[in-house]
Amino acid sequence: MVRVITTAPTKASQLVYKTVHFSLVVEVNNATTEILFMIDPKKLHTGNCTNTIEILTTSIPEVLENKCYNSKNLPFSEEVLNTPIAHLFEHILLQSLFNERKSASNMVLIYRGSTKWNWKNELIGTYHIRINANIRDMDIIRSAVENTVNVTHAVIASSEQV
Ligand SMILES: [Zn+2]
Numbered sequence: 001m002v003r004v005i006t007t008a009p010t011k012a013s014q015l016v017y018k019t020v021h022f023s024l025v026v027e028v029n030n031a032t033t034e035i036l037f038m039i040d041p042k043k044l045h046t047g048n049c050t051n052t053i054e055i056l057t058t059s060i061p062e063v064l065e066n067k068c069y070n071s072k073n074l075p076f077s078e079e080v081l082n083t084p085i086a087h088l089f090e091h092i093l094l095q096s097l098f099n100e101r102k103s104a105s106n107m108v109l110i111y112r113g114s115t116k117w118n119w120k121n122e123l124i125g126t127y128h129i130r131i132n133a134n135i136r137d138m139d140i141i142r143s144a145v146e147n148t149v150n151v152t153h154a155v156i157a158s159s160e161q162v
Pocket residue numbers: 067068069070087091
């Protein structure tokens with residue numbers, strides 16, 4: 001469905017993805033997972049996406065119930081309409097990890113994350129996402145990230161067809 005190009009990782013714990021809209025380097029460490037997320041500066045925000053709720057409802061509805069600590073204290077189901085794509089990516093990944101962990105080992109683990117950026121020092125469209133998944137989650141991280149890449153890509157791509 002989505003053309004995902006994976007390039008050869010330099011380490012076993014590193015995953016690299018590239019779509020036409022964004023690319024990411026995922027580093028799975030002993031304590032955390034660090035993601036360098038880079039997106040086309042013309043596609044930064046969900047405010048330009050017209051089918052966000054529909055796509056999430058179809059592909060990963062639980063994400064709309066996520067807890068989210070944002071400046072306006074909005075529930076994620078409202079925040080999601082006007083937020084950086086990178087922040088949406090973070091939440092889809094947290095939910096995907098939760099879902100994968102539950103179906104792989106029937107365990108309920110709550111994953112948490114943060115999305116930060118500083119465009120005084122870095123290129124516009126560069127984000128740093130940190131998740132509390134770690135090397136012990138390696139069995140589920142690849143499929144959780146691939147699902148997240150596909151859903152995020154779908155959110156951006158759907159609004160381009162309108
Ligand atoms: Zn959030």
